[in-house]
Amino acid sequence: MELPLVVGVDGSEPSLRAVDWATDEAGLRGLPLRLVYASLWERYEGTSLAQGQDRPSEEVMAEDIVDAAARRAHRRDAEVKISTDVLPEEPVPALLREARNATALVLGARGRSAIAELLLGSVGLAVSARAHCPVIVLRGSHDNQAKSGVQRRIVLGVGEEPQNSAAVRFAFQEADVRKVPLEAVRSWRRPAHGTTDHPPPAGEAAGLHEKRATDTLDAALRAAAAEFPSVELHRRTVEGPARKALLDASATADLLVVGAERRHGHFGLQLGRVAHAVLHHSACPVAVVPQRVRTP
The missing domain is CATH 3.40.50.620 (HUPs)
Incomplete structure (x- = not known):
């Protein structure tokens, strides 16, 4: 059985861009896509939900976050098999455990503030430094695509x-x-x-x-x-x-x-x-x- 491509989502724009990229990657490799939300993520880097969310972050249920990410992935590639999970724990140990049964782990790059987003957030750094599988961090002004990137290199x-x-x-x-x-x-x-x-x-x-x-x-x-x-x-x-x-x-x-x-x-x-x-x-x-x- 092929191990899934796992994406850490938290409702933020960077994590949704990671969903886009990972959906393309899963389609290219013929892999299932697993979207996970560690519900204590905001303790690390705050919650900065994607534009279009009308409710304040404290009222947005965890299921809404993963469901929205799953719908986004399905619209991008309906052929990719998608599963979701909400993990009621800290993000770093949760993602490190997910990495033990993943082909790769995909994360958006974000920090505690707009200035900090120029650097990698603490979750991404800790997971990249300890995971058992490849960790892909969506840095830079990329085009959110794995299928046909702009640079093609x-x-x-x-x-x-x-x-x-x-x-x-x-x-x-x-x-x-x-x-x-x-x-x-x-x-x-x-x-x-x-x-x-x-x-x-x-x-x-x-x-x-x-x-x-x-x-x-x-x-x-x-x-x-x-x-x-x-x-x-x-x-x-x-x-x-x-x-x-x-x-x-x-x-x-x-x-x-x-x-x-x-x-x-x-x-x-x-x-x-x-x-x-x-x-x-x-x-x-x-x-x-x-x-x-x-x-x-």
């Missing part, structure tokens, strides 16, 4: 990827189902100074580091490229900080995919600086894909 940030990286495979899957090119980006840094008594010339040292980045990129992509031969793949190495390279690339992408290590036995947020940065500042939706890493 997916960007993958490649770090020190393990073999068979979950993030790499996820990015290839997305490019494959959407029939769009995939651009894999690996950053590298020019060394500030040599570490030996006779360092190589600056140009030669830079060339060595760039070649190492290219080799790392090729190794990370090899298995998935063979599995998805129809995906149009572009490799790019960029000198400079990884977060800057990916944020720049997000301006012309429909989806940015990054990995996040989940170390066995470790608790708390496990996200990484690059994933943290793009979740806050990306110009397009971000998919954070967990990769299990066992510590020695």
Whole structure:
């Protein structure tokens, strides 16, 4: 049985845009769609209901929120199988539990106020850093579509990827189902100074580091490229900080995919600086894909 695509809804405009995006994604992948509302969400980020709601938030029943989201999804794609649930608990533990039986979890990006909405809200950050499945946060001025995005390009940030990286495979899957090119980006840094008594010339040292980045990129992509031969793949190495390279690339992408290590036995947020940065500042939706890493 295919695991559903789960959307966290709270009645806000960002969460309804997430419903639109997730409905397209479910249709593309042939997945069921599950819409869930954790009724204590307002304790975290307040309730900012979508325009058109006449009643104040305290009078809007939880069932109204999920029913409205389900009707919206059905109008967008009547072929997608939709289920709903109201979870009378805090949003973070509720969504993390849902993530254990989900193909992916989709969230709108929002904060406590209009200013805070420029950054990712606390729920989205906590879930992205701890979930067992990919978490897709609808960042940026995207067009609310997964089927036919404006940019028609997916960007993958490649770090020190393990073999068979979950993030790499996820990015290839997305490019494959959407029939769009995939651009894999690996950053590298020019060394500030040599570490030996006779360092190589600056140009030669830079060339060595760039070649190492290219080799790392090729190794990370090899298995998935063979599995998805129809995906149009572009490799790019960029000198400079990884977060800057990916944020720049997000301006012309429909989806940015990054990995996040989940170390066995470790608790708390496990996200990484690059994933943290793009979740806050990306110009397009971000998919954070967990990769299990066992510590020695």
